[in-house]
Amino acid sequence: MTRPPRLAPSISLLRTKWTSKLALGIALAMPGTLLLNNSTTMAQAPVTEAATAANRELRNAVENYWHYGKVARYDLAATEGQKILASPATPLELLQTFEAVAAERKDNLDEWLLRWHGIEPMKDVTKQIIDKLAEGYRARRADPKFILEQISRLSSGERGYGNAMTRLRESGELAVPFLIDVLRDPAKKNQLPVIRRALRDLGRAGLNPLVAATQMQEWDTLTVIIGVLGDLGYQSAAPFVARVYESDQSPATVKAAAADALARLGVSPGAGRGASDLFYDLAERLYYDTSDIKGDDRFPTANVWYWTQAGLTRKQVPPQIFNEIMAMRACEYTLELGGSRSDDALSLWLASNYKREAELPEGATDPTRGEAQPDAHYYGVSAGGTYLNNALARAVRDRNAAVAFKVTRSLQQIVGQSNLLAGAGSGPLIQAMQFPDRKVRFEAAMTLAAALPQQNFEGSQRVVPLLAEAMAQTGQTYVVIVHPSQEQANRLVDELKKLQGINAVGATTAEGAVAIANTLPAVDVIVVAEDLGPGNVDQLFLMASDNARLAGAARLVMTKTTASIYEPRKVSDQLLSTTTATDASALQPAIQQARAKAGGLPIDPAVATEYATRAGQLLTKIGVSRSSVYDLMPAKQTLLAALSDPRHEIVKLAGQVLAYLDDADAQAGLLLAATADNLPDDVRISLYNSLAQSARLWNNKLDAGAIETLAKVVATAENLQVRSAAAEARGALNLPADQAKTLIVQQSQK
Numbered sequence: 001m002t003r004p005p006r007l008a009p010s011i012s013l014l015r016t017k018w019t020s021k022l023a024l025g026i027a028l029a030m031p032g033t034l035l036l037n038n039s040t041t042m043a044q045a046p047v048t049e050a051a052t053a054a055n056r057e058l059r060n061a062v063e064n065y066w067h068y069g070k071v072a073r074y075d076l077a078a079t080e081g082q083k084i085l086a087s088p089a090t091p092l093e094l095l096q097t098f099e100a101v102a103a104e105r106k107d108n109l110d111e112w113l114l115r116w117h118g119i120e121p122m123k124d125v126t127k128q129i130i131d132k133l134a135e136g137y138r139a140r141r142a143d144p145k146f147i148l149e150q151i152s153r154l155s156s157g158e159r160g161y162g163n164a165m166t167r168l169r170e171s172g173e174l175a176v177p178f179l180i181d182v183l184r185d186p187a188k189k190n191q192l193p194v195i196r197r198a199l200r201d202l203g204r205a206g207l208n209p210l211v212a213a214t215q216m217q218e219w220d221t222l223t224v225i226i227g228v229l230g231d232l233g234y235q236s237a238a239p240f241v242a243r244v245y246e247s248d249q250s251p252a253t254v255k256a257a258a259a260d261a262l263a264r265l266g267v268s269p270g271a272g273r274g275a276s277d278l279f280y281d282l283a284e285r286l287y288y289d290t291s292d293i294k295g296d297d298r299f300p301t302a303n304v305w306y307w308t309q310a311g312l313t314r315k316q317v318p319p320q321i322f323n324e325i326m327a328m329r330a331c332e333y334t335l336e337l338g339g340s341r342s343d344d345a346l347s348l349w350l351a352s353n354y355k356r357e358a359e360l361p362e363g364a365t366d367p368t369r370g371e372a373q374p375d376a377h378y379y380g381v382s383a384g385g386t387y388l389n390n391a392l393a394r395a396v397r398d399r400n401a402a403v404a405f406k407v408t409r410s411l412q413q414i415v416g417q418s419n420l421l422a423g424a425g426s427g428p429l430i431q432a433m434q435f436p437d438r439k440v441r442f443e444a445a446m447t448l449a450a451a452l453p454q455q456n457f458e459g460s461q462r463v464v465p466l467l468a469e470a471m472a473q474t475g476q477t478y479v480v481i482v483h484p485s486q487e488q489a490n491r492l493v494d495e496l497k498k499l500q501g502i503n504a505v506g507a508t509t510a511e512g513a514v515a516i517a518n519t520l521p522a523v524d525v526i527v528v529a530e531d532l533g534p535g536n537v538d539q540l541f542l543m544a545s546d547n548a549r550l551a552g553a554a555r556l557v558m559t560k561t562t563a564s565i566y567e568p569r570k571v572s573d574q575l576l577s578t579t580t581a582t583d584a585s586a587l588q589p590a591i592q593q594a595r596a597k598a599g600g601l602p603i604d605p606a607v608a609t610e611y612a613t614r615a616g617q618l619l620t621k622i623g624v625s626r627s628s629v630y631d632l633m634p635a636k637q638t639l640l641a642a643l644s645d646p647r648h649e650i651v652k653l654a655g656q657v658l659a660y661l662d663d664a665d666a667q668a669g670l671l672l673a674a675t676a677d678n679l680p681d682d683v684r685i686s687l688y689n690s691l692a693q694s695a696r697l698w699n700n701k702l703d704a705g706a707i708e709t710l711a712k713v714v715a716t717a718e719n720l721q722v723r724s725a726a727a728e729a730r731g732a733l734n735l736p737a738d739q740a741k742t743l744i745v746q747q748s749q750k
Contacts, residue, residue: 058087058094062101069112074121081125085132094129095136138299141170147178154194161194165201172296173303175202176209177312183221184311192224199228207234208293209312212305214240217249223257230261236285236292238265239278239333245269246337276339283330283348286323287355295322304329304368315367324356325368347390350380351403354391358402380410385419392428399574401437401599408432408443412450420451430459433466436552436575436598438522442470442611449618453629460629462548464622468635469549470615471642471650472521475605479591480520480553481506482513482528482540492527495584502588510540517550521638524600525554525591530564554598556590558582574598609647616642616653623660632661640665643673648683655690664701667694671706674713674726681719688725695732707735 061083068077102109116122140146153164168175229237245258259269285291295302302322303314331349353376395404432444445466483489489506496504507513544550556577557566570576577594581587622630642654658666674687717723
């Protein structure tokens with residue numbers, strides 16, 4: 001579940017939306033750790049003379065801050081505010097002091113703080129005070145003593161009930177374990193009606209722990225909980241209630257309560273879809289963040305609840321992965337119950353686990369997983385290709401680059417000639433080769449290449465071009481500019497090239513754009529001016545869709561206004577974005593945003609070199625195997641260009657692959673690269689070895705001038721190892737022995 005970091009809302013927004021102390025506490029809640037079952041949170045330390053003096057100083061500072069603020073001595077108020085912030089008091093003590101001072105003056109705490117936050121001399125210090133008070137609100141909401149105090153007030157009449165519920169709603173789902181504990185206490189059976197009412201009035205905030213509590217076998221309490229879930233009416237509760245209804249251990253009274261609740265949830269008990277299917281449906285909704293079961297976004301962590309003999313317990317997890325964890329649990333329930341969706345549940349569980357890993361924030365941990373528990377890859381390869389292919393198909397359909405990348409890497413470890421085309425076969429991998437993100441495209445092509453299939457399959461022609469594209473990676477973002485004005489196209493290309501990390505080419509027509517795109521190692525974004533005309537723009541996009549190199553590229557339309565015809569189209573087209581930018585500096589962020597929207601993951605130079613190396617190794621493997629499925633010839637131009645790559649290991653790999661091309665240009669390119677200036681000797685030797693291998697496979701394809709150049713190296717190269725490698729190449733060409741005779745005569749000692 002992708003969620004941006006939680007930030008405190010602007011004070012102007014607070015001024016227009018909230019005016020109560022409760023609202024201020026909720027709205028300004030800042031990230032922190034919630035504690036449950038910690039009865040010491042509000043425990044008071046022994047009162048010492050020093051503590052009494054500190055409390056008195058804090059009270060005086062708050063009173064002075066309040067007084068000076070109200071009489072418009074803002075500078076003095078700011079000074080007192082600094083004293084408040086320097087106080088050793090806890091946020092909760094600070095909140096209690098401010099509440100007491102405001103109450104004595106019959107002032108509204110929130111209104112005055114918001115007012116002072118808008119006054120420049122007091123702005124900064126008041127903002128810090130508000131943040132401290134927010135911490136106090138949060139500590140009070142999570143405190144067991146506070147929650148129990150509110151529960152005790154529920155039976156004190158309607159007014160007391162209303163005030164207590166206001167506070168319990170502050171605590172949200174954290175109040176549910178304590179409310180259930182009251183239901184479980186035989187001595188408090190008289191409170192059952194009011195507790196049930198409170199659980200219902202908590203609304204969706206209580207749903208997460210309530211469904212976890214359905215695993216209890218305390219039948220009287222469970223009957224109440226099931227009734228509350230029926231009252232609430234959330235469809236996401238249905239599988240939990242259905243599981244109780246279907247259980248052989250449930251007494252008749254509990255089954256009757258479950259049947260009634262299911263009816264109110266729109267499920268016919270005992271007919272049609274059972275708990276297993278309902279849990280799978282819930283897992284689908286959780287995976288796509290559409291379930292009623294959600295984490296409380298007022299808090300920095302989300303809670304995953306478990307039922308134990310002691311009652312409800314929780315594990316606090318990063319909110320970004322809450323839905324993935326819950327989807328995995330729902331899938332596990334489906335697998336436990338069996339049924340027709342078990343295979344689907346296994347595939348969804350794998351996808352959820354990969355997604356959980358992908359969305360776990362850097363540096364964060366998932367406490368629901370043990371330290372020695374294997375990663376998603378382990379479970380993926382254990383499940384096998386059929387289930388991994390299903391997970392990959394989902395990721396491709398969702399355009400989830402991170403999940404598709406991880407699943408494809410796992411497939412690489414288990415796919416081979418025997419199982420490549422089995423079951424779902426190579427279908428998802430073929431689709432992944434057209435994915436918007438080039439890392440996913442590369443991984444899919446590498447998986448298919450490594451398998452070395454013995455029979456042709458649909459899409460096999462894409463593998464080698466993608467490997468060649470991967471071999472040419474340098475870590476830059478590659479852009480094609482399309483503008484009807486050659487001058488404007490050239491201007492944008494020149495400006496973009498001056499920016500770090502971008503390489504661009506330009507064209508004035510759709511046909512020209514497709515042609516010039518072939519000069520780039522890859523294409524990440526096609527930037528087209530709306531001035532090209534709707535028909536020509538559509539033609540460009542159609543041609544791009546039919547082109548293996550361009551099909552996954554993001555499409556960014558430069559529009560004149562936000563009323564362009566492309567604005568509504570981009571809502572449903574993930575590849576399409578728009579911008580009103582007209583110069584390179586403004587276009588650069590739009591290019592990166594378009595790439596991200598299309599599902600593109602960045603490639604830095606180190607990763608680019610890794611891909612180039614792996615691609616070269618796989619192309620060599622294809623050449624060695626003399627594959628009848630993969631043709632290396634489409635990689636020829638990229639390989640020849642790679643001979644001048646500044647990365648010497650890539651030059652060596654390019655030479656090794658070229659040796660397996662039955663082509664005169666390949667032999668000529670190898671010799672030309674080997675004799676280039678300023679080349680390390682080990683690279684020269686490798687290139688001559690590749691030339692020798694090419695000659696052994698395809699005989700001599702060099703012209704007379706090239707042969708003469710080679711002969712000169714054989715005769716005069718300073719490094720003997722270089723001279724020997726060149727001699728091997730000449731010998732493999734099976735040329736006339738004249739030069740060899742001359743060499744022998746020249747070395748003879750008279």
